[in-house]
Amino acid sequence: DTGVSQNPRHKITKRGQNVTFRCDPISEHNRLYWYRQTLGQGPEFLTYFQNEAQLEKSRLLSDRFSAERPKGSFSTLEIQRTEQGDSAMYLCASGDPRGSEKLFFGSGTQLSVL
């Protein structure tokens, strides 16, 4: 499978716990994005990497959220001290280096905070 891979697919956690999600983009894509989608809404942009550099962060990304892409390949998104309002689908997308605005999304990680 050469698409965008996200793990885990589902995560249930208790309020206050930390969680980490992983995204493996399409191998030749140097751009990687994290989006969040809640029920009945479209995806909302969280952050963007070009190679290992985090170039843009949304104001939606509070201090409890941190994203990394240490070697410019896979990325992780960590949420510390989870809150019930963090419950959402977390989507990762990658884009090719030719500068196209086309995004290829993974299947997402569905987070439920109890």
Place this chain on the structure above:
Amino acid sequence: TQLLEQSPQFLSIQEGENLTVYCNSSSVFSSLQWYRQEPGEGPVLLVTVVTGGEVKKLKRLTFQFGDARKDSSLHITAAQPGDTGLYLCAGAGYGGSQGNLIFGKGTKLSVKP
């Protein structure tokens, strides 16, 4: 703040019917994309429109970008149950990073056999 309004929010039709869904904004976008999303999955890109007035066809789907690059429509001819899903439009603004897309809330389409 750039917003995209999609209408209708829900649409339930019989197989074989035609339908149009709309995506409107007061802002100008450099390009606009349409995605289809199934439950529990990520959005899948259907088309990107770039030029004002542009029309693109993808089998039974016809996409149009408004002349002023503020709105778009998706028309499906002879809908089939396999067309069921959430249709999302997403705009790329001027000056933003590529891929920092603004999504509408989507139109949830149900096509009954």
